[in-house]
Amino acid sequence: MSSKHPKQDMEATLKTLWGASAWPFAAAVKEACETAAHEETLRRLEQCMAVHSSGVLHGPNGVGKSRLVQSLVERLPQKTYRTLVLSYSSLTGTDVMRYLCHLHGLSLAQRRSDNLMALRTMWGQRDGLWPVWIFEEAQNLTTMGLEELRLLSCERLDTQSPFSLLLVGDATLMPRLQMGVNRPLLGRLGFCLRLEPWTKEEAAEYVQRRLAEVGLHENVFDPEAHELLLRIAGGIPRTINHLGQRAFEEAARERSRAIRREHIQKALDQLPWLGRLREEE
CATH class of the missing domain: 1.10.8 (Helicase, Ruva Protein; domain 3)
Incomplete structure (x- = not known):
């Protein structure tokens, strides 16, 4: 022995x-092993961001979604986009808005409406960079968290969202979004891409x-x-x-x-x- x-x-x-x-x-x-499907999905995501669209990227656990997100962030020009990747998405209540305010250096308020107004004011004064928010493990977002994202993306029904939202998750994400309570947010999303094995x-x-x-x-x-x-x-x-x-x-x-x-x-x-x-x- x-x-x-x-x-x-x-x-x-x-x-x-x-x-x-x-x-x-x-x-x-x-060196990342990127398949043809990976490259095609990445190309489509770049196009969606270029037209300021929001949507979903989903696929099985372990298939490479996080690597794809990393590649997307690397390709989005910093002179054009202000990108935030939120990898901890099991947030509750008003944590989504409060966390976003914190990341943007805004004062935190107890009332959701005040945090919402602070973020909208910030967008009105932005420096020309288009905001891109990427939520990984988005299937863990609570119903309240998803509702806060809807409120942020929808000041009026006839206006474009002031940022691009990418929800990234596993096979349970789409059933969550298709629930009746979440359909208003689903109606604001413009694409759904699946990363296959x-x-x-x-x-x-x-x-x-x-x-x-x-x-x-x-x-x-x-x-x-x-x-x-x-x-x-x-x-x-x-x-x-x-x-x-x-x-x-x-x-x-x-x-x-x-x-x-x-x-x-x-x-x-x-x-x-x-x-x-x-x-x-």
């Missing part, structure tokens, strides 16, 4: 077995890319393990990362250079929320 610290032992095994510089699916991605070919390319980034230029997954990894992941890169990392750890414990099917199965044991997929084999 090794006398080394477990971390040292695992890192030594990583280098001995594979000659890798880091764990393939745990290391930070050196990757194709099998795109997922396979991603696996090879993650391996190559740490110095592994051959596929160490045997065919059965590779096929099982891709099938269970279902085109979700986050799932590929979780399963791939756990499978590498299992192989390291057995001092096995090849990642085999049983290593994927043991990885699944550590990810019980994926267990139902295992039963469908």
Whole structure:
């Protein structure tokens, strides 16, 4: 039995077995893997922002929505847009307006109507930059929070919203917005884009890319393990990362250079929320 610290032992095994510089699916991605669907969705979002539209971006958890938002922010010229990304969206009551006032350096008021007036006054005095507000995990916004966004976007029904709103969320976001109480806000939104899971070919390319980034230029997954990894992941890169990392750890414990099917199965044991997929084999 090794006398080394477990971390040292695992890192030594990583280098001995594979000659890798880091764990393939745990290391930070050196270069974003952007699919054709990612690029097309990003292009459409840029167009929607250019015409000052508001809308929804939704898709499965782990498919890359946050990365897409990051890419969008990087592409929106700072000389044209004032962009805010709000990643903590489980807000309640008047927290939405109060938080926005705080971010814009405005005095906070207890009454919602006062915060609303302060934000509208600020827009009337803006410096020519178009405001873009992006709410990630928007499915967690309360009904009151969504209502506050409607109030902010709708001073009069015949006027354009004074900012672009992008609500980003998972599969539960659209059913929330389609509820009767939220339909007035839905009526102010001009587009709905869905980021789809990757194709099998795109997922396979991603696996090879993650391996190559740490110095592994051959596929160490045997065919059965590779096929099982891709099938269970279902085109979700986050799932590929979780399963791939756990499978590498299992192989390291057995001092096995090849990642085999049983290593994927043991990885699944550590990810019980994926267990139902295992039963469908």
